[in-house]
Amino acid sequence: MGAEIALELLRERPRIRNAFFDGGPFFRFPRPVRRGFSRLFMGIVEKARDFPSDKEAIEGFASSEKIRSKIPLSDAAADEIDADEAVRGFLADFVPIARSMDRRTVENLGETCHSGILPAFGENVQRRMTFYYGKETAGRARKRMQRAYPRASYLQGTMGHCTLELTHPREHARMLVEACQCDK
Numbered sequence: 001m002g003a004e005i006a007l008e009l010l011r012e013r014p015r016i017r018n019a020f021f022d023g024g025p026f027f028r029f030p031r032p033v034r035r036g037f038s039r040l041f042m043g044i045v046e047k048a049r050d051f052p053s054d055k056e057a058i059e060g061f062a063s064s065e066k067i068r069s070k071i072p073l074s075d076a077a078a079d080e081i082d083a084d085e086a087v088r089g090f091l092a093d094f095v096p097i098a099r100s101m102d103r104r105t106v107e108n109l110g111e112t113c114h115s116g117i118l119p120a121f122g123e124n125v126q127r128r129m130t131f132y133y134g135k136e137t138a139g140r141a142r143k144r145m146q147r148a149y150p151r152a153s154y155l156q157g158t159m160g161h162c163t164l165e166l167t168h169p170r171e172h173a174r175m176l177v178e179a180c181q182c183d184k
Contacts, residue, residue, distance in 0.1 A: 001113045010129070011119040018180035021131045023161045025138035026145060028116025038110030045106055048098040057099065058091040086166045116141075118148045126151035130179040136161035155179065 003024025010019045029037070051057035062084070101109075121129070126149045133139040134157035146154065155175070157164055165172040 001109065004112050007119070010121070010125070014121070014125050017128060019129045020176055020179055021129070022165075023133060023136055023138045024131070024141070024145075025113070026116050026118065026141045027114055027138075029114045034110050034114045035107075037114055038107045041109055042103060042106045045098050045101050048095055051099075054096050054099060057095045058088060061091050061095065062087050090162070090166055118144075121149060123151045129153070130155060132157060132175070132179070134159045134161060134164060153179070 003021040004026065006019060006021055007024070007026070010016050048057045048061070051060050129149055129152035131142070131145055131149075131152055132155040133142050138161060142154065145152070159167075164175075
């Protein structure tokens with residue numbers, strides 16, 4: 001949801017110098033579908049809470065093939081990345097947050113993630129916007145974004161959602177710096 005939140009922040013503060021949106025789905029689903037996603041998210045939160053501690057939740061999720069299959073690290077194997085280390089790093093950030101969420105927060109998460117509201121921006125703001133998509137479901141939103149923000153920059157990656165930052169954090173940081181330094 002970082003990209004959705006960043007878009008709203010840019011709407012509120014259009015003087016932001018550069019805006020980078022990494023893998024934002026920006027899908028606009030009807031309310032019943034958004035509620036379904038909220039129930040799915042709540043199931044994950046409840047599963048995280050079922051463990052006695054954050055550490056046990058991290059280990060439990062890390063050992064679950066079902067959960068591991070949702071963390072996009074298939075590209076990492078070819079680059080000899082320690083997938084276990086990347087999964088545990090992701091979960092170390094995710095689990096404490098998930099365990100502290102209440103139902104209302106999860107419902108708001110579902111709304112934020114899938115309401116797909118695209119504020120209008122003038123050409124000047126659009127030129128300071130960069131959208132990055134890898135091989136991910138969210139990439140299906142790219143055409144919608146290009147119609148809404150034709151003056152923005154669009155970068156195409158080769159990895160799945162979150163994989164570049166999980167497995168190649170320095171390369172990801174360089175990409176961010178380069179995207180934000182170019183004159184648009």
